[in-house]
Amino acid sequence: MAISLKDVAQRAGVSVKTVSNVVNGYRHVTPQTRQRVQRVIDELGYRPNLTARHLRKGRTGMIALALPELGNPYFAELADAVIEYAGGLDYIVLLDHTGGRRDQEVLFAQGFRARVIDGLILSPIELENEDLLARDSDAPLVLLGERQYDAPYDHIAIDNVAAARTAAAHLVELGRRRIAFLGARHGRARQTAHLRLQGWREVMTETGRPTGEEIVAVTDGYTREDGAQAMARLLDSGVRPDAVFCYNDLIAIGAMRTLSVRGLRVPEDVAVVGFDDIEDGRYCATTLTTVAPHKRAIARAATDALLERLAAGTDKVIEPRRVQPGFALITRESTVGRP
Amino acid sequence: MAISLKDVAQRAGVSVKTVSNVVNGYRHVTPQTRQRVQRVIDELGYRPNLTARHLRKGRTGMIALALPELGNPYFAELADAVIEYAGGLDYIVLLDHTGGRRDQEVLFAQGFRARVIDGLILSPIELENEDLLARDSDAPLVLLGERQYDAPYDHIAIDNVAAARTAAAHLVELGRRRIAFLGARHGRARQTAHLRLQGWREVMTETGRPTGEEIVAVTDGYTREDGAQAMARLLDSGVRPDAVFCYNDLIAIGAMRTLSVRGLRVPEDVAVVGFDDIEDGRYCATTLTTVAPHKRAIARAATDALLERLAAGTDKVIEPRRVQPGFALITRESTVGRP
DNA sequence: AGTGACTTTTACATCGTTATACAACACGGG
DNA sequence: CCCGTGTTGTATAACGATGTAAAAGTCACT
Numbered sequence: 096m097a098i099s100l101k102d103v104a105q106r107a108g109v110s111v112k113t114v115s116n117v118v119n120g121y122r123h124v125t126p127q128t129r130q131r132v133q134r135v136i137d138e139l140g141y142r143p144n145l146t147a148r149h150l151r152k153g154r155t156g157m158i159a160l161a162l163p164e165l166g167n168p169y170f171a172e173l174a175d176a177v178i179e180y181a182g183g184l185d186y187i188v189l190l191d192h193t194g195g196r197r198d199q200e201v202l203f204a205q206g207f208r209a210r211v212i213d214g215l216i217l218s219p220i221e222l223e224n225e226d227l228l229a230r231d232s233d234a235p236l237v238l239l240g241e242r243q244y245d246a247p248y249d250h251i252a253i254d255n256v257a258a259a260r261t262a263a264a265h266l267v268e269l270g271r272r273r274i275a276f277l278g279a280r281h282g283r284a285r286q287t288a289h290l291r292l293q294g295w296r297e298v299m300t301e302t303g304r305p306t307g308e309e310i311v312a313v314t315d316g317y318t319r320e321d322g323a324q325a326m327a328r329l330l331d332s333g334v335r336p337d338a339v340f341c342y343n344d345l346i347a348i349g350a351m352r353t354l355s356v357r358g359l360r361v362p363e364d365v366a367v368v369g370f371d372d373i374e375d376g377r378y379c380a381t382t383l384t385t386v387a388p389h390k391r392a393i394a395r396a397a398t399d400a401l402l403e404r405l406a407a408g409t410d411k412v413i414e415p416r417r418v419q420p421g422f423a424l425i426t427r428e429s430t431v432g433r434p
Numbered sequence: 435m436a437i438s439l440k441d442v443a444q445r446a447g448v449s450v451k452t453v454s455n456v457v458n459g460y461r462h463v464t465p466q467t468r469q470r471v472q473r474v475i476d477e478l479g480y481r482p483n484l485t486a487r488h489l490r491k492g493r494t495g496m497i498a499l500a501l502p503e504l505g506n507p508y509f510a511e512l513a514d515a516v517i518e519y520a521g522g523l524d525y526i527v528l529l530d531h532t533g534g535r536r537d538q539e540v541l542f543a544q545g546f547r548a549r550v551i552d553g554l555i556l557s558p559i560e561l562e563n564e565d566l567l568a569r570d571s572d573a574p575l576v577l578l579g580e581r582q583y584d585a586p587y588d589h590i591a592i593d594n595v596a597a598a599r600t601a602a603a604h605l606v607e608l609g610r611r612r613i614a615f616l617g618a619r620h621g622r623a624r625q626t627a628h629l630r631l632q633g634w635r636e637v638m639t640e641t642g643r644p645t646g647e648e649i650v651a652v653t654d655g656y657t658r659e660d661g662a663q664a665m666a667r668l669l670d671s672g673v674r675p676d677a678v679f680c681y682n683d684l685i686a687i688g689a690m691r692t693l694s695v696r697g698l699r700v701p702e703d704v705a706v707v708g709f710d711d712i713e714d715g716r717y718c719a720t721t722l723t724t725v726a727p728h729k730r731a732i733a734r735a736a737t738d739a740l741l742e743r744l745a746a747g748t749d750k751v752i753e754p755r756r757v758q759p760g761f762a763l764i765t766r767e768s769t770v771g772r773p
Numbered sequence: 774a775g776t777g778a779c780t781t782t783t784a785c786a787t788c789g790t791t792a793t794a795c796a797a798c799a800c801g802g803g
Numbered sequence: 804c805c806c807g808t809g810t811t812g813t814a815t816a817a818c819g820a821t822g823t824a825a826a827a828g829t830c831a832c833t
Contacts, residue, residue, distance in 0.1 A: 099819055110783050115821065123781055145550050146489045147819035150788050155485060164514065166713065171510040175503065175531060187550070190529040192514060211484050211526070319717040348717050355719040356772070374505065378658040378687050380694040380719035433695070438789055449813045454791065462811055486789035489818050 163195040168373040176394035197221035206232030235404035241287035259294025271338035278342025322349025344369035382427035392420035502534040507712035515733035536560035545571030574743035580626035598633025610677035617681025661688025683708035721766035731759035
């Protein structure tokens with residue numbers, strides 16, 4: 096059986112509340128009392144029951160982080176960063192994955208696990224604006240990632256259009272002419288993929304390069320497999336790009352795999368740029384040039400935004416905040432070759 | 435303010451306990467009462483406060499899963515599997531990372547977060563046997579992964595020696611003669627690395643191949659970087675292996691990177707085998723032959739073992755259990771070449 | 774000694790749930 | 804008509820912590 100305040104109080108010959116006061120560092124306790132109680136606490140090895148404390152305080156000290164999938168290293172690395180940072184602020188992080196499915200995302204946004212968590216950081220993929228507007232949970236919600244919404248929630252995301260432009264401009268500078276885009280998505284105008292596609296398209300247009308449908312490969316998902324297949328389809332269709340800009344690193348890695356199978360050299364025949372800066376990219380046979388969002392900054396911004404809302408309470412209204420952490424283009428062999 | 439049992443009871447004109455009975459599907463409630471209460475529940479959108487329930491029941495319905503790091507895809511994929519499986523059994527999984535540091539591992543084993551979680555699945559790296567014996571927390575603990583301990587805890591791990599033998603035998607069958615081992619560790623005899631090293635050494639000895647120190651590369655960690663450096667050191671030392679068996683896929687990927695930089699072909703000049711079957715390995719320029727532990731089986735076995743202990747309660751003694759999930763050798767281009 | 778202004782400690786209610794024990798009621802058999 | 808049996812519902816006490824309000828103790832000053 097676990098030790099409770101009562102046990103300590105009994106043994107120390109004081110009231111339960113006094114023990115509680117000692118535990119919580121309350122000011123008005125005489126040094127003698129404090130010392131005596133503290134000794135008993137150490138003796139019995141008392142540790143507060145967080146469940147009880149949470150019940151009484153109405154807060155659990157836990158926040159949830161819902162990501163599409165941990166199998167994607169970008170999200171795993173991001174999760175690491177959030178757990179680390181929030182942990183430092185005495186918050187426990189509940190990690191979850193939505194599988195990028197709309198029903199799951201709605202479930203989480205709606206407060207699945209409400210009463211267990213104080214707030215939620217959600218990185219949506221399929222979630223629609225209407226889902227957010229229909230939300231009735233009162234736990235604070237911070238949105239992560241690049242989809243855009245017209246809803247009153249904090250949103251942390253890098254400037255995707257600018258980031259994509261940087262990547263595209265890099266390929267243009269290298270003198271590439273037929274620069275394909277891998278990882279576009281059907282439909283949904285607010286998708287991240289559209290922002291990156293837009294940045295790419297802007298630069299292509301400005302520099303007189305083709306942007307036709309035949310040079311844009313649509314994928315179902317964001318995996319290596321999707322990238323490999325998309326690249327294969329592109330090549331099979333007769334298009335011969337001399338560069339590809341990929342929605343993310345996984346797709347880029349898949350694409351490089353297909354290029355290797357087809358006997359095309361990277362970057363001599365085809366230059367490749369990814370997005371995310373996952374660690375894999377640094378150890379491919381040909382290391383991957385990529386756009387690196389500052390993951391720690393993202394983790395910090397998201398956690399800070401959420402905790403600030405928690406501290407303010409539900410009544411106080413805080414203007415929804417839009418934070419744009421930085422990014423950097425990291426050039427590696429897949430565009431500039433081996434030194 | 436959230437709706438509580440009391441609110442529902444008041445509105446429905448019954449006692450609090452009756453509502454509780456309806457919520458919990460207690461048998462002896464007349465259909466009329468049940469229906470009436472249920473209607474009010476739906477009307478008010480009542481959802482049980484799990485914190486209170488947990489306080490009362492003395493259980494939280496949460497288990498922790500402490501892994502070295504999520505950045506390693508093997509652990510990320512494993513975490514995915516555990517969250518999925520335990521979630522299906524109505525358990526919430528608290529994911530944590532120890533960084534593979536002994537102090538952190540001890541902290542978790544000792545019941546950091548006790549009173550929040552009902553039990554713990556821990557995948558230790560540096561944890562020592564004495565740490566386990568000194569453990570005084572009463573929350574059930576299941577050990578995951580390949581380190582061996584003489585302590586009364588359930589342990590889930592594949593047969594590493596057999597797995598390593600399978601991999602080594604594969605390289606022997608291909609006619610390779612100087613088969614290096616990448617990713618050995620200094621000291622600690624109970625380490626996983628030693629088991630894999632042992633399997634490798636057995637096969638080398640049985641087939642008359644060298645097992646000298648010069649062909650075994652020690653690493654500090656288990657990352658791609660470690661693999662790349664170890665491979666470089668091996669080559670610099672003048673050893674010319676025609677195959678490498680790596681402690682894990684990350685090291686193998688790092689090694690392949692170095693081989694590529696040095697102009698050595700895989701598998702023509704050097705065949706490479708990894709361990710873990712992480713997704714990265716399927717999309718390298720040269721896909722990676724690897725030993726694939728059955729991750730889902732591991733996740734299931736660990737969760738089942740833990741939940742069984744939870745169900746049994748602390749008083750009942752269950753014999754510590756050793757489960758060995760299966761594995762499979764998956765041959766890819768890094769040993770058999772491209773078809 | 775009595776007063777007022779603190780400081781220190783305590784008793785008790787409370788958070789939202791479930792367990793326990795018991796009251797109220799229905800039913801069938803003698 | 805009473806009794807035992809079994810069902811249905813309620814009042815109350817926990818679980819372990821904290822907040823509130825008030826009691827008890829201390830001290831300086833008249």
